[in-house]
Amino acid sequence: MASAAATADGDAPVTPDATSGLPPWPQLIGFLLMAFGMFMAILDIQIVSASLTQIQAGLAASADEISWVQTSYLVSEVVMIPLSGFLxxxxxxxxxxxLSSAGFTIASILCSTATSINEMIVYRSLQGFVGGAMIPTMYSAMFLMFGRGRQSGVSVAVSLIVTMAPTIGPALGGWISEVATWHWLFLVNIIPGVIITFGVWALVDVDRPNLPLLRRIDLIGLVAMAFFLGGLDYVLEEGARRDWFADGTVFTVFVxxxxxxxxxxxxxxTVVEPVVNLKVFANTNFLFGGMLGAIVGIGLYGLVYLYxxxxARIALLSSGQIGATLWVTGLSMLFVAPLMGMLARxxxxxxxxLFGFLMLALSTWLTRGITDEWRFAQLFLPQVxxxxxxxxxxTSISVTSFATLPMEYIKDAGGLFTLMRNIGGAIGLAMINTIILWRTNLHWGRLAESVNPGRPEVQAQVDALTALATEKGLADPEAAAMREIGHQVMEQAMVMAYADCFTVLSWLFVVFAIVPMFLKRPPTLASVAAAESH
Known part of the structure; x- marks a missing residue:
């Protein structure tokens, strides 16, 4: 009776069906629509990223300007994610x-109508901010609807959504740009967005609003959070490309x-009602679970970027060919997801x-010997x-992180958990780009030293390339030969830098693999059922 009353007041999870252990079917359909909305929000980042060249040409933007199409979205999104708990x-x-789904859909329409880079940046900022609430709200709804015991089973489907969107995004974005104009990168969101918005409005009802809370919002804390997280994301996104603190803008934003x-x-x-409840991190499982989520973010977004x-740069594959190569990871996840869900339950x-982190370490370790000849066949096993x-x-990290968290912290935890994974992904991308630049220059210097025309094998290569340039009728065959050798040296230096990245990531995953065993064990479905029976 107590739980029923609490549910009526909107402060407790939806009461599951007595026979199936699931929420009522309208709520279940609503949850599926929310899951698809989260997929749409994550996918949007990836499909746009794969088609920036087409957008740049359409808006007549410079190389520096077009990067803001992604940066503006990510900076705005990272501000909304932690704020979503309070909202x-x-x-x-x-x-x-x-409201998030409706705003995201409207902003997508605006993005498709942009006629200048300035308009696009404004619309993408709006899209990232209003759409940023869908992902953390989905995690909160999962916990409120299914409870602790069944969370591990539901997290399998949610995990597939989180991983599949970045996996198929680049290929899908490239395909849309090839068969249509760049405007359709945004227009494809309209019909799903409308269905999701009205479907969730009609079917989902897990809690009640507390509107007086809005009058107690800490505006100073909100503004400070926006500058803090937005600035941090900007530094991580632009730092490697702008040589970090040697760039005045990056340094100023960092300060x-x-x-x-x-x-x-x-x-x-210190305030009574902060915009973000940091007391959530007093829970050991959530604190270290969030840290592990950040490392998983590196494995998810970092490797989706690195491959x-x-x-593209070394194998010279098209976006479609790259997508076909990377599909292996998605297929392997689909095949093993039921098994991992059962084990987690x-x-x-x-x-x-622990097993997952060791597998991530093994996958990057298998790639540490990468060469310029690696293609689908060589990358198959590491991707599996x-x-x-x-x-x-x-499938297990959210279960472990939320296992011992009091119910009143769930909504704030959903935003912070998502934020940690996104920040981890941003740190991973910054780390990867920095390692590539640093190690490429290092390997270039060492390889260039060995390219001495006095060595017989080097002179033979120069002669062969010079003869080839002469056959093609180039104006300066010897200069063309030296440029080609320089290109080959740079290519090999980059490949060696990629190998260094995979090695660093391997050790990173190994170091953090042991952390889960120091956390409290989450309840299984059987233990929750036994507790409820008593």
Missing amino acids: ARALSTKWLFV IATVAAVIFFWRSL PVFL RSDPRRVL VRGVGLIACL
Whole structure:
């Protein structure tokens, strides 16, 4: 009776059906629509990223300007994600998701109508901010609807969505750009967005709003959080490309973000109603689970970035060919997802998480010997192992992180958990780009030293290339031969830098693999059922 009353007041999870252990079917359909909305939000980042060249040409933007199409979205999104916990408590889970989905759809229409780079940046900022609430709200809804015991089973489907969107995004974006104009990268969101918005509005009802909470919002803390997280994301996104603090803009933004961080943490720890409840991190499982989520973010977003960059720059594959090569990871996740879900439900999720990290380490270790001749066949096994590792981590990490968290912290935890994974992905991309630049220059210097025309094998290569240039009728065959040798040296230096990245990631995953065993064991479905029976 107590639980029923709580549910009526909107403060407790939806009461599951007595026979199936699931929410009522309308709620279940609504949850599936929310899951698809999360997929749409994650996918949008990837399909746009794969087609920036077409957008650049359509808007007559420079190379520096076009990067802001992604940066503006990510900076705005990273501000909304932690704020979503406060808004979910004030507006309710249902209405926050409905407003987020509707706003995302409207912003997508605006993006498709952009006629200048400035308009696109404004519209993408709006799209990232309003759509940023869908992902963390989905995690909160999962917990509220299914409870602790069944969370591990549901997390399998959610994990597939989180991983499949970045996997198929680049190929899908490239295909859309090839068969249609870049405007359709945004127009494809309209029909799904409308269906999701009205479907969630009609079917989902898991809690009640607390509108008076909006009058107590900490505006100083909100502004400080925006400058802190937005600045941090900008530094991570642009730092490697702009030589970090040697660039005046990056350094200035870093200083502003640091000052804003101090103000944000001070307000969050002292005001009565902070915009982000940092008390969530007092829970050991959630604190270290969030850290592990950041490392998984590196494995998810970092490797999704690293493989296509190698295949495009070194293998010279098209976006369609790259997508066909990377599909192996998605297929392996689909095949092993049921097994990982069963293990997470019936065994210790911490062991599944340990296994997942070791598989990620193995997948990158298998790639440490990469050469310029690697294609689909050579990357097949590492990608299969990576898929197994990712699905093992993602199906168990949310279960482990939320296992001992009090119910009143769930909504704030959903936003912070998503934020940690996104920040981890941003750190991973910054780390990968920095390693590639640093190690490429290092290997270039060492290889260039060995390219001495006085060596017989080098002179033979120069002569062969000179003869080839002469046959093609080039104006300066010897200069053309030296340029080709320089290109070959640079290509080999880049391949060696990629190998260094994979090695670093391998050790990173190994170091963090042991962390799950120090956390409290989450309850299994059987233990929850036994507790409820008593």
